[in-house]
Amino acid sequence: MHNVQRAITIRNHQVILQGELLFQRDQSTPNARFFSELYKELKLTYPKFFKMDPLAKLGFLAAELLLNSLSAEEKEEMKILLACSHSSIESDTMFQNTISDESNYYPSPSLFVYTLPNIVIGEIAIRHRIYGENGLYLTPPNNKKSIIETLHKQIKWEDNRYALIGYLDYYKNKYEVDFYLIHS
Amino acid sequence: MKDLVLELKKEIIEVLNFEGMTPEDIDENAPLFGDGLGLDSIDALELIVLMEKKYGIKLADPNQGREIFASITTMAAYIKEHRTK
Amino acid sequence: MNQRIAITGLGIISAIGNNRSETLQSLLQSRSGIGKMQYLNSVHHEFPVGEVKLSDAELKDLCQIDSQTIIGRTTLLGILAVREALKEAKIEQIEEHKIGLISGTTVGGMEKSEQYYFDFLHNDLHNQYINIHDCGACTEGIVEQTGNYCFCTTISTACSSAANALIMGANMLKAGYLDMVVVGGTECLTKFHLNGFNTLMILDKTPCKPFDQNRNGITLGEGAGYLIIETEEHAVKRNIKPICFVSGYGNACDAYHQTASSPDGKGALLAMQKALKMSGLKPQEIDYINAHGTGTHNNDLSEGIAVQQLFTPVPPISSTKALTGHTTSAAGGVEIILSILAMKNQFLPQNLNYQNKIEELNFEPIKSNMLNHPIQHFLKNSFGFGGNNSSIIISNNV
Numbered sequence: 001m002h003n004v005q006r007a008i009t010i011r012n013h014q015v016i017l018q019g020e021l022l023f024q025r026d027q028s029t030p031n032a033r034f035f036s037e038l039y040k041e042l043k044l045t046y047p048k049f050f051k052m053d054p055l056a057k058l059g060f061l062a063a064e065l066l067l068n069s070l071s072a073e074e075k076e077e078m079k080i081l082l083a084c085s086h087s088s089i090e091s092d093t094m095f096q097n098t099i100s101d102e103s104n105y106y107p108s109p110s111l112f113v114y115t116l117p118n119i120v121i122g123e124i125a126i127r128h129r130i131y132g133e134n135g136l137y138l139t140p141p142n143n144k145k146s147i148i149e150t151l152h153k154q155i156k157w158e159d160n161r162y163a164l165i166g167y168l169d170y171y172k173n174k175y176e177v178d179f180y181l182i183h184s
Numbered sequence: 185m186k187d188l189v190l191e192l193k194k195e196i197i198e199v200l201n202f203e204g205m206t207p208e209d210i211d212e213n214a215p216l217f218g219d220g221l222g223l224d225s226i227d228a229l230e231l232i233v234l235m236e237k238k239y240g241i242k243l244a245d246p247n248q249g250r251e252i253f254a255s256i257t258t259m260a261a262y263i264k265e266h267r268t269k
Numbered sequence: 270m271n272q273r274i275a276i277t278g279l280g281i282i283s284a285i286g287n288n289r290s291e292t293l294q295s296l297l298q299s300r301s302g303i304g305k306m307q308y309l310n311s312v313h314h315e316f317p318v319g320e321v322k323l324s325d326a327e328l329k330d331l332c333q334i335d336s337q338t339i340i341g342r343t344t345l346l347g348i349l350a351v352r353e354a355l356k357e358a359k360i361e362q363i364e365e366h367k368i369g370l371i372s373g374t375t376v377g378g379m380e381k382s383e384q385y386y387f388d389f390l391h392n393d394l395h396n397q398y399i400n401i402h403d404c405g406a407c408t409e410g411i412v413e414q415t416g417n418y419c420f421c422t423t424i425s426t427a428c429s430s431a432a433n434a435l436i437m438g439a440n441m442l443k444a445g446y447l448d449m450v451v452v453g454g455t456e457c458l459t460k461f462h463l464n465g466f467n468t469l470m471i472l473d474k475t476p477c478k479p480f481d482q483n484r485n486g487i488t489l490g491e492g493a494g495y496l497i498i499e500t501e502e503h504a505v506k507r508n509i510k511p512i513c514f515v516s517g518y519g520n521a522c523d524a525y526h527q528t529a530s531s532p533d534g535k536g537a538l539l540a541m542q543k544a545l546k547m548s549g550l551k552p553q554e555i556d557y558i559n560a561h562g563t564g565t566h567n568n569d570l571s572e573g574i575a576v577q578q579l580f581t582p583v584p585p586i587s588s589t590k591a592l593t594g595h596t597t598s599a600a601g602g603v604e605i606i607l608s609i610l611a612m613k614n615q616f617l618p619q620n621l622n623y624q625n626k627i628e629e630l631n632f633e634p635i636k637s638n639m640l641n642h643p644i645q646h647f648l649k650n651s652f653g654f655g656g657n658n659s660s661i662i663i664s665n666n667v
Contacts, residue, residue: 100386106237115461116427117375118425122657125522132521134522134657135520224526
């Protein structure tokens with residue numbers, strides 16, 4: 001893939017930015033704690049982070065590390081094209097749990113808003129004030145490499161000089177994210 | 185009233201998933217929305233659910249919630265007057 | 270080389286008709302498909318809905334699928350609409366073409382999962398339905414019944430999914446990856462998203478009233494809408510006369526809130542501007558706008574503000590959601606097709622249930638069907654949660 005300016009991978013509790021190990025925790029660390037510790041390590045002050053679902057937290061953290069060198073102006077027209085496999089199943093399950101017990105039936109609005117996989121893009125866009133094109137594609141896990149290439153080919157260079165593309169997934173406590181910052 | 189204020193702070197931290205925040209971090213007179221705690225319209229709905237579940241108060245109109253949820257203090261005052269459980 | 274994107278086939282099913290001709294009749298007569306809940310097994314009968322007036326068994330029958338087949342309602346709706354579109358575009362053997370399928374859905378097979386949820390937990394009676402739960406499985410279900418496409422994927426950007434499927438399809442045609450693409454979306458009603466919208470307190474207990482001062486929320490609907498798109502050159506080579514053309518599109522992020530639209534409608538404005546820029550048209554050349562117009566306080570105000578910022582004066586505009594209900598992920602496909610039907614029959618479709626102008630806005634939507642009103646170019650807005658806003662411009666044959 002050409003024109004990749006920066007790349008980040010987070011999996012197995014290891015954050016690898018530009019091929020270098022940046023942060024890691026023991027495998028036994030629960031995912032939620034791993035995410036909050038990474039958040040603290042990055043010295044962020046964005047209380048909304050704590051209300052996000054795991055998929056959004058994952059994308060948010062990866063985007064934070066990938067985009068921190070860009071100016072507001074460079075980010076404004078940026079495009080975000082992402083793919084995932086298990087969609088928002090994690091939040092779907094949590095939301096379903098709030099409506100499955102008849103004696104304690106309270107559908108949670110703040111969980112419902114995360115039962116859409118593309119909310120992760122919304123959260124990244126809100127954080128970085130990115131107004132460019134965005135799309136979220138669903139594809140089987142074994143198609144990851146191919147969909148990232150498709151997304152790369154799909155980028156139309158208009159007013160934007162940058163695009164964020166990649167793959168992320170969160171399913172049954174297993175997660176992974178591969179994001180690429182592409183420069184025109 | 186003081187107990188209710190503390191209870192509300194704990195409830196809000198829990199239902200809105202403010203991981204790592206303590207009741208002392210919330211000023212009961214600061215605005216819940218906008219500049220203060222930074223809550224949004226979805227959080228307001230979550231508070232409506234809380235009102236019904238915990239205190240038996242049914243709010244049909246989300247706009248009504250805006251005044252009630254101005255701060256922890258206004259929320260506690262409303263609950264004190266209208267609670268059915 | 271002529272790179273215009275031609276539309277050569279349409280397929281639609283919704284509360285106002287099971288196919289294209291039924292839909293046109295309803296549209297001409299402003300006959301709403303919204304009514305009392307008949308098919309969705311929910312306790313919330315206080316909410317009217319726009320249901321497709323067929324049970325799953327009847328849908329299977331129409332699709333000529335064995336009654337024992339494990340298949341969900343979203344997939345069944347999709348199969349019917351895709352088949353209708355393929356037929357019109359005279360595509361008989363999928364395998365003979367470099368053709369892709371890009372389908373939008375967000376609810377996927379949820380309606381079967383909620384029906385069998387406790388069985389999944391406690392016994393193995395209905396485990397086959399687990400495999401058709403996800404959104405991708407719905408697209409694969411459509412593939413199984415309609416042919417062997419050389420590319421297929423699913424787009425899930427909530428209520429703008431189908432519009433984004435069209436955008437992705439057009440991009441792939443322009444890049445030369447495919448010769449033809451079936452694009453659109455499908456979504457059935459489920460308790461899951463009805464309850465979800467209800468917790469957001471944005472469902473109207475009366476049929477929705479888009480762009481009315483006293484609008485009070487969404488009426489949910491269901492359906493599917495698919496279009497066949499190909500380059501004009503390819504259509505000419507196949508000896509197919511295009512119905513109309515995709516002349517511009519744009520997608521932008523509102524970057525404001527997970528579910529609410531920004532007060533200034535920035536994302537909507539950017540999407541419309543991008544679509545206009547690509548089409549090379551001026552705002553005054555747009556003859557009709559089919560709005561996203563959900564009937565929520567927030568959307569209609571935000572979208573209205575964006576529209577009046579870009580268009581002076583605002584061209585005839587309507588939301589057709591008071592006819593079909595909000596078909597969520599399918600809405601972009603369904604409503605582009607409704608607008609194309611209006612364009613081909615030279616009328617402007619009414620914005621049903623409208624009475625009073627929104628105070629903050631300077632325009633009113635179309636109050637009754639305006640016949641003998643040619644449309645050369647129309648703009649379609651389709652916005653989704655996540656701040657995902659898309660606009661598409663369709664131009665008539667010249």
